[in-house]
Amino acid sequence: MKRYLTAAAVLAVLIAGGLWFAMQGAGRPVVAVVGSGRHVVTLTLATPRSGDQTVTLQVTDRSGAPYAAPSLPFAAVLPTMGYSSPPMWAFAERTRGQFRVDGVPLMAPGGWQFYVTLRDTSGEEQVMVPVSIAG
Amino acid sequence: MTRLIRWPLLVGLFLAAVLLPTASPALADGSGAGADVSVAQSLGGRELTVTVRRITSIPGPLQVDVISHAGTPAGVLRLSVVPTGADQPGSGRSASGVATSTASLTLSGTPGASSAVLQIGRAGPWELAIDDGRQVSRIPFVARGQATSPPERAVYGGFVGAGVCLLAAFVLAVVVGRTWWLAAVGAGLVCGIAVAVTGAILSASLPLPPQPGFQIDPTVQNAADPYTTSLKTSDYSRPPAMLLLRQTTVNASAPTTVGLLLSDAATGLPVDDLVIHDSALMHLMIIGPTGRLWHLHPVRTAPGEFAFTLTAPAAGHYAVTAELARRGGGVQMLRSATGLDATGAAADPADPAPMTTNERRVINGTTVQIAMSDPPAGTPATLRARIGTTADLQPWLGMLGHLIVVGPLPGDGKAAMGTAAQGAPVWSHGHSMGSQIVMSTSGSMAGMSTADGMAMEPMVPMVGANGASLPDETIEAYGPTVGFTYVFPLPGTYRAWIQVERHFTVMTVPVLIKVAAA
Numbered sequence: 174m175k176r177y178l179t180a181a182a183v184l185a186v187l188i189a190g191g192l193w194f195a196m197q198g199a200g201r202p203v204v205a206v207v208g209s210g211r212h213v214v215t216l217t218l219a220t221p222r223s224g225d226q227t228v229t230l231q232v233t234d235r236s237g238a239p240y241a242a243p244s245l246p247f248a249a250v251l252p253t254m255g256y257s258s259p260p261m262w263a264f265a266e267r268t269r270g271q272f273r274v275d276g277v278p279l280m281a282p283g284g285w286q287f288y289v290t291l292r293d294t295s296g297e298e299q300v301m302v303p304v305s306i307a308g
Numbered sequence: 309m310t311r312l313i314r315w316p317l318l319v320g321l322f323l324a325a326v327l328l329p330t331a332s333p334a335l336a337d338g339s340g341a342g343a344d345v346s347v348a349q350s351l352g353g354r355e356l357t358v359t360v361r362r363i364t365s366i367p368g369p370l371q372v373d374v375i376s377h378a379g380t381p382a383g384v385l386r387l388s389v390v391p392t393g394a395d396q397p398g399s400g401r402s403a404s405g406v407a408t409s410t411a412s413l414t415l416s417g418t419p420g421a422s423s424a425v426l427q428i429g430r431a432g433p434w435e436l437a438i439d440d441g442r443q444v445s446r447i448p449f450v451a452r453g454q455a456t457s458p459p460e461r462a463v464y465g466g467f468v469g470a471g472v473c474l475l476a477a478f479v480l481a482v483v484v485g486r487t488w489w490l491a492a493v494g495a496g497l498v499c500g501i502a503v504a505v506t507g508a509i510l511s512a513s514l515p516l517p518p519q520p521g522f523q524i525d526p527t528v529q530n531a532a533d534p535y536t537t538s539l540k541t542s543d544y545s546r547p548p549a550m551l552l553l554r555q556t557t558v559n560a561s562a563p564t565t566v567g568l569l570l571s572d573a574a575t576g577l578p579v580d581d582l583v584i585h586d587s588a589l590m591h592l593m594i595i596g597p598t599g600r601l602w603h604l605h606p607v608r609t610a611p612g613e614f615a616f617t618l619t620a621p622a623a624g625h626y627a628v629t630a631e632l633a634r635r636g637g638g639v640q641m642l643r644s645a646t647g648l649d650a651t652g653a654a655a656d657p658a659d660p661a662p663m664t665t666n667e668r669r670v671i672n673g674t675t676v677q678i679a680m681s682d683p684p685a686g687t688p689a690t691l692r693a694r695i696g697t698t699a700d701l702q703p704w705l706g707m708l709g710h711l712i713v714v715g716p717l718p719g720d721g722k723a724a725m726g727t728a729a730q731g732a733p734v735w736s737h738g739h740s741m742g743s744q745i746v747m748s749t750s751g752s753m754a755g756m757s758t759a760d761g762m763a764m765e766p767m768v769p770m771v772g773a774n775g776a777s778l779p780d781e782t783i784e785a786y787g788p789t790v791g792f793t794y795v796f797p798l799p800g801t802y803r804a805w806i807q808v809e810r811h812f813t814v815m816t817v818p819v820l821i822k823v824a825a826a
Contacts, residue, residue: 204397205394205527206396208405209404210405215397235403235405235406250577253544253546255546255572284524284539301580301611303527305537306539
């Protein structure tokens with residue numbers, strides 16, 4: 174009897190391990206850092222799934238100083254489908270340099286591109302952050 | 309288990325346990341992968357071929373060779389590499405966007421290759437910036453890590469697990485002596501071997517992951533290991549691009565830098581996902597009013613923005629067409645709807661009349677012989693050109709010869725070529741990989757004019773030294789005959805241009821072809 178219990182316990186551990194391995198990476202937030210010559214953008218997509226999603230942005234200049242603006246233009250593009258979201262705005266949060274945009278319409282899985290437009294005294298520049306949406 | 313079989317079994321298990329784990333995985337996280345990448349660049353007044361040599365280690369050196377052609381002025385190029393693209397936070401690397409390595413490269417004015425060595429610190433997307441003092445060309449490329457596929461990891465892991473089980477079985481058999489423990493570990497051994505064998509069988513048949521740079525947007529992570537991407541689809545293609553000229557008029561006889569904007573045909577956004585195709589990001593063909601052809605390679609100055617410098621020798625219209633390939637899709641030809649108009653006084657030099665399809669002529673000291681039977685429309689026809697007398701052609705843009713065909717043209721195909729080319733139904737660009745000797749069933753040579761007296765020579769295969777990279781322009785060993793087989797879709801008069809490279813000079817030979825109705 175003891176042997177059967179031991180075997181069952183080993184089997185259960187193996188199955189649990191397999192499930193844990195299979196679930197690795199599924200649904201975890203996507204965080205990506207992209208730099209330009211003048212800025213650094215850290216984009217977080219809490220739920221990398223199809224649907225209306227929330228994107229948060231941490232924007233600094235190259236020295237680490239927070240990007241100061243009440244909002245910044247944002248767009249989501251799925252190039253393989255020839256789709257672009259309507260112009261959107263990411264609004265500043267309480268934390269300096271942090272912005273948030275709700276309701277980003279990710280209607281299909283694929284290789285999405287998030288465009289963030291930044292302005293400073295040197296002019297305007299656009300930063301593209303690629304994010305894969307699996308399901 | 310009897311004593312008779314226990315000891316031989318234990319010895320066998322011990323040997324296997326010692327030997328099996330030595331089949332360790334060839335971990336190659338620090339190695340690069342890929343081949344040489346050549347990119348033609350029309351930078352200012354220079355026509356250069358920039359070759360990024362195969363990356364052998366990451367971090368490590370990045371050798372950049374710049375091949376200049378005859379007539380390229382001497383000067384200094386400032387080279388730098390800039391990491392681009394997305395990374396994961398906490399990697400310890402500084403964010404992309406700032407140059408990490410710079411070098412200078414001196415062009416002596418003598419045709420040939422010059423080299424510079426830069427350093428790259430990580431796998432992922434990069435930009436090679438080349439500054440000639442007036443313009444900065446930004447060439448995107450991807451430094452790829454050498455990743456181990458999941459089936460390969462299963463093979464390694466399975467065998468390592470089997471080895472551990474063998475060792476455990478040895479210890480258990482000697483120390484514990486319980487048969488059922490031994491059986492359990494033996495089952496693990498069998499499982500390990502089964503996993504390894506299954507992985508080995510699957511490794512050859514499983515599809516490759518999407519290729520960063522070619523199919524999907526590259527990031528640091530997917531360039532280092534393409535198996536990390538969760539994106540899997542059967543169609544990575546993107547919409548066509550639109551070719552928009554930033555200006556449509558230029559002054560004749562004055563060098564003018566013309567900007568090009570590539571716009572996505574679906575969203576209107578700038579297109580910044582070109583992949584290198586036939587050794588260039590973009591092949592730009594311009595046909596002027598006198599019938600001259602320019603085959604340029606505009607430099608990428610910003611996302612979606614390209615530029616080239618043109619000195620229009622005559623007033624009149626210049627038809628413009630680009631060939632390019634976007635990430636995830638095939639090659640596309642974009643014909644500018646506007647073209648360029650050159651105004652003002654100009655020297656209007658007379659370009660040489662096009663050759664006929666059976667003619668021998670000396671062009672700039674080189675004997676050129678053209679041979680072709682006048683073809684009917686809709687039938688494959690072979691145009692052959694013998695350039696010089698010895699096998700000294702150099703591959704240009706990865707090919708021995710280029711054939712650009714435009715037509716049918718109005719009239720005799722000689723007047724107002726720019727305007728005629730703007731409205732021509734057919735624009736084609738084909739290649740030659742050799743002389744294309746066609747053997748008939750009787751063993752005689754067929755597919756060419758019998759009256760041209762053109763000597764035949766065996767084709768020299770274009771095989772690179774390391775098998776992965778084709779020979780570059782420094783190899784002068786091909787030809788002298790190049791052949792092109794083409795089906796003229798419509799009857800009429802066509803203008804064709806044959807382009808080959810010899811002695812680091814690109815020769816352009818115009819040919820007039822009359823195509824009869826089928």
